[in-house]
Amino acid sequence: MNLDTIIPVFEANLLAEIENIGTIREVKKGDILVDLGEQIKFIPLIVKGSVKVVREDENGDELLLYFVDYGNTCAMTLNCCMENTKSEIRAICEIDTTLIMIPSNYMDRWLSQYKSWRVFIFNNFQSRLxxxxxxxxxxTFLKLDERLERYLNEKVLLLKNKTLKITHLEIATDLNSSRVVISRLLKKMEKNGTLYLGRNTIQINP
Amino acid sequence: MNLDTIIPVFEANLLAEIENIGTIREVKKGDILVDLGEQIKFIPLIVKGSVKVVREDENGDELLLYFVDYGNTCAMTLNCCMENTKSEIRAICEIDTTLIMIPSNYMDRWLSQYKSWRVFIFNNFQSRLxxxxxxxxxxTFLKLDERLERYLNEKVLLLKNKTLKITHLEIATDLNSSRVVISRLLKKMEKNGTLYLGRNTIQINP
DNA sequence: TTGTCCCTGTAACAAATGTTACCCTTATTG
DNA sequence: CAATAAGGGTAACATTTGTTACAGGGACAA
Known part of the structure; x- marks a missing residue:
């Protein structure tokens, strides 16, 4: 695997270490990479694919927080690595994904040793914040219809496909809303001509 | 100033450096420490007092994100130091506050040099996340009345005082709601006996 | 084929929150 | 003192979002 083409910022020495120490892990779409309350012992570097990070409350209500793309890692899990605390979030594979798992005890060592590792980690914290x-x-500031629009646009960018294979219920869950409400808004958007609805599919118009 | 009693985690060498390099800054209640879009050139370590961090959208609507207490720093500003990007948030002094300002170029140097600095910085990222x-x-998950309760309780803890000097409008701004709604909810809480309302004051019952 | 489950559409209604308008009181200032 | 501004109470109404209920159609397995 050519890590340097994927995560191009690392020094040669660090790249060699990563290739030695890290283990490849392949995860299928829909699989849960990290779950709430889990102890994390590996830093997951995403080399291919994409992961979505969601938050859940006591009642099981969910909210999509953001997506983590390849070339990145999940800052939330970084914390856990450093602190040995439990995960506050759930990470689900959005598409088939390849990861390099680094044992968490290398975290601090590399921070003192490699400038590029520090930059990488801090960039990730930055992104996550x-x-x-x-x-x-x-x-806070958007109405549900605007959030829905953003959501759909992000999906299109992420999957590089204007035809989304997704159900209204899935959207409702990601946005912490209810299916009926999402169907209602989608129907309105279809009438506006911004998209076309089909069973299990939403086609965003150019 | 006895830094080691305030920020007890640092090694002696680092403490000495901080005392040499840092400059003390005193900020009054209500002053804006960092504003939206500002470039940040100093890492602010809070040694006394408390700062509130708020987010604002294009329309000027506001939302209180969290408070940063003494012994901490604002991770949002850390990013800016590392990246030389502009502040995404506004930091306002909640009470009179004392800071040590560290030029941001020491950030990376100390990260490689001092384990305790790394721990400090990462703990702060952790806290902020x-x-x-x-x-x-x-x-996302709470109704406004619950958010209001939380807000009041946090204030009480922070100020160590059950009698809050605050107006309904200030609360509404922090919660991104409107004055009328907050007044309504507060009145209900007064009827429930959870607090007592006066002009410019709210007294939380034990 | 039949039965079952899932997806979607729709209507009617309920709850939460926001908006506007007006009034009264208190504090402040000239 | 009068004038003004700020804080707060309340009512009436609008809007947004959620809830419940039900119906129709497609997918799929027995």
Whole structure:
């Protein structure tokens, strides 16, 4: 595997270490990578695919927080690695995904040793904080129809496909809403001509 | 100033460096420490007092994200230090506050040099991510009356005083709601006996 | 084929929250 | 003192979102 083409920021020495120490893990679409309350002992570097991170409350209500793309890692799990605390989030594979798992005890060692590792980790924290801010913004400042639009657009970008294979219920779950409400809004958008609805599919118009 | 009693985790060498390099800054209640879009060149370590961090959208609508207490720093600003990007948030002093300002170029140097600095910085990221998660949870899963209760309880803890000097409008702003709605809910809570309302004051019952 | 489950559409209604408008009181300032 | 601004109470109404209920159609297995 050519890591340097995927995660291009690392020094040669660090790349070699990663290839030595890390183990490849393949995860299928829909699989749960990290679950709530789990103890995390490996830093997952995404080399291919995409993962969605969701939050859940005591009642089982869910909210999609953000997606983590290849070339990144999940800052939420980084914390757990450092602190040996339990996961506050659930990470689900959005599509088939390949990861390199690094034992968490290398975290601190590499931080002192490799500048590029520090940059990588901090960039990831940065991204995650910004994604969380975006999530807060959406939930706080946007109405549901705007959130829905954003959601669909993100999906299109992520999957590089204007025809989404998804049900209204799945959307409702991601947005912490209810199926009826989402169907209602989607129907309105179809009437506006911004998309076309089919069974299990939503086609976004150009 | 006895830093080691305030931020007890640092090694002696690092403490000495901080005392040499850092400059003390005193900020008054209500002052804006960092504003949206600002470039940040100093890492602010809080040694006394408390700062509230808020988010604002294009329309000027606001939302309180969390409070940062003494012994901590604002991870949002850390990012800016590392990345030289602009602040995504506004930081306002909740009470009179004392800070040590560290030029941001020491950030990376100390990360490679001092284990305790790494721990400190990562703990702060951890805290900030968790605070943001809490903010998301509140806005997403709680009704306004529950958010209001949480808000009041946090204030009480923070200020160590059951009698809050605050107006309904200020609360409404922090919760991104409107004054009328907050007044309504507060009145209901007064009728329930959970608090007592006066002009500019709310007294939380034990 | 029949039965069952899942997906979607729709209507009627309920709850939560926001908006507007108006009034009264208190504090502040000239 | 009068004038003004700020804080708060309340009512009436609008909007957004959620809930419940039900019906029709497609997918799929027995």
């Amino acid at each position: 910004n994604e969380l801010l975006k999530a807060v913004d959406s939930v | 968790n605070e943001l998660l809490k903010a998301v949870d509140s806005v």
